[in-house]
Amino acid sequence: MERKEWPLWEVFVRSRNGLDHKHCGSVHAPDAKLALQVARDVYTRRQEGVSIWVVQADHIVASDPDAKPELFDPAEDKIYRHPTFYQLPDEVNHM
Amino acid sequence: MTQQTPNPAHIEYVTRIGDNALILGQRMSEWCGHAPVLEEDMALANMSLDLIGQARMLLTRAGQLEGKGRDEDQLAFLRTEMHYRNLTLCELPNADFGRTMVRNFLFASFQVLLWERLLASSDTELAAIAAKSLKEARYHAQHAGDWVVRLGDGTAESHERTQAALDYLWPYTAEFFAANPTDEAIAAAGIGPAWSELEAAWEAAVVPVLNEATLTVPARTPFKSYGKFGRHSEHLGHLLSEMQYLQRTYPGAQW
Numbered sequence: 001m002e003r004k005e006w007p008l009w010e011v012f013v014r015s016r017n018g019l020d021h022k023h024c025g026s027v028h029a030p031d032a033k034l035a036l037q038v039a040r041d042v043y044t045r046r047q048e049g050v051s052i053w054v055v056q057a058d059h060i061v062a063s064d065p066d067a068k069p070e071l072f073d074p075a076e077d078k079i080y081r082h083p084t085f086y087q088l089p090d091e092v093n094h095m
Numbered sequence: 096m097t098q099q100t101p102n103p104a105h106i107e108y109v110t111r112i113g114d115n116a117l118i119l120g121q122r123m124s125e126w127c128g129h130a131p132v133l134e135e136d137m138a139l140a141n142m143s144l145d146l147i148g149q150a151r152m153l154l155t156r157a158g159q160l161e162g163k164g165r166d167e168d169q170l171a172f173l174r175t176e177m178h179y180r181n182l183t184l185c186e187l188p189n190a191d192f193g194r195t196m197v198r199n200f201l202f203a204s205f206q207v208l209l210w211e212r213l214l215a216s217s218d219t220e221l222a223a224i225a226a227k228s229l230k231e232a233r234y235h236a237q238h239a240g241d242w243v244v245r246l247g248d249g250t251a252e253s254h255e256r257t258q259a260a261l262d263y264l265w266p267y268t269a270e271f272f273a274a275n276p277t278d279e280a281i282a283a284a285g286i287g288p289a290w291s292e293l294e295a296a297w298e299a300a301v302v303p304v305l306n307e308a309t310l311t312v313p314a315r316t317p318f319k320s321y322g323k324f325g326r327h328s329e330h331l332g333h334l335l336s337e338m339q340y341l342q343r344t345y346p347g348a349q350w
Contacts, residue, residue, distance in 0.1 A: 006132075027134050030245060037238050038134035041141050 008057040009035040011042075013049035019094075021053050032056075104280035106160045107180060108287060109221060110170070111277075111323050112209070113153030114181035117171055118331070119202060120146030121338050122189060131192055138238060142199070145231040152224045159220075172342035176331045183322035184267040186331040193246050193253065194260035199239035201264060204300045205271050206232040208293045217285040240304045247308025254309065261310050266318040271297070275324065 006028040012021035024043050029035035035054040044052065063071060075081070124143040130136035154167040184202060189195045210232055213225035246257040271290055278289035305312050320328070341348055 028132060029134060034241060034245070037241070038138055041138040042134055045137070045141055 006030050009039070009054040010057050010060060011035075011039040012053040012055070013039075013043055014051040015048060016050055021051065024048070026057065027054070029054075101160055101162050102280075102284070104277045105218070105284070105286055106157055107277045108281045109153055109157045109160060109218075111180040113150050113157055113170075114179050115185050115202070115206075116146040116153060117150035118179065118181040118334065119185040119198075120144070120150060121334060122186065123195065123199070125189055126195065135192070139195075142231075142235050142238070145228075145235070149224065149228045149231070152227075156218075156220050156224065168342070172339045176327050176335055177325045179327065179331060179335075180323050180325060181331075182267070182270055183320035183328050184264065184270065186322065186328060186334055187264070187267065188330055190260070190263075191256060193256040194263065196239045196242040196246065197257060197260040198264055199235055200243045200304070201268055201301060203232050203235035203239055205268075205293065205297055207236050208296050208300070209288070209290070212288040212293070216287050218287075221286065236300075243304060243310075244308045247305070247310045257308065258310050261305065262313055265313040266316055267320050269315060269318070270320045270323060273319070273321075273323070 007030075008026050009029055009032075010026050011024055013024045014021045027035060027038045027042055029038050032054065035056075036052055039052050039054050043049070120143045123139055123146070126139040127136065127143070130139055150171070151167050154170040158165040158167065158170055182202075184198060187198070207229065210225040210229035213221055214229070216222040216225065243257065246253040248254070249257075272294040274289065274291045278291065281287050282289040282292070302312055322328070322331070
């Protein structure tokens, strides 16, 4: 018997308005509409979210783990790129 | 607080809606740990818990209306089958995933219409329960309906099984709309619709989805079921014996 696996979908949930969608896991589902529904059932059953994105995992282009040295190491000594030389007012959140 | 004289039709009507939710919730919970995929296992368990939550509120309300001090637990665990008022459809075995989804779709579509009408109930408690439950029923109808389309319009085997499920379940849906004096009294009192009023809207909701699923809607037959009048199929007793085991064996047990 032929068994076809359902595609894998990556699930992103926004926990409340104003915040970003965050990756929280993945589900298997036959299509996009049901992927959203099962993501709702698996990842938002304890009020974790107000919005869900699902993306078929095949459609995500990922960086190569072996390329870490050339991609990420050069940033190591560029301390001037961090906005740590400013005094932020207390009212500014989420920086 | 004023305690009015109990209205038997009112108690019966609320009990019927509560028993539908309780029995289908219990039945569907049998899928827990057995669904075809983990994602549906959780979806089915979530929906079961939605229904059991509805049942708790409704049976609590029925107990208040009755005024004999019975609470949700006593009504759920200490009644015998002839005192249950759920639709026969709710107690039928799950069989395969296809039949489970077809049943959920047929029933949730009915619940949506009922809750919509109960939003305007003269029983404000029931109207509040309707407001909460309507959202749950809409999701159940959507989820199950999407599955019915995918299974009906899927492979040759999934189509065959889904059509068989519809052929098996369809005759039991006549009971939804069977007229009875309780419904007439309830409609007259403004508590809720007589269920016979919902038939045309229900068919208008379910038939297009069944058509999209390439399923053949069976013709109506003389078959009648009578669960909502307390005359049940052989399946309810088995379900209750499992559900009520703990309270029957250890009366008053709590955990």
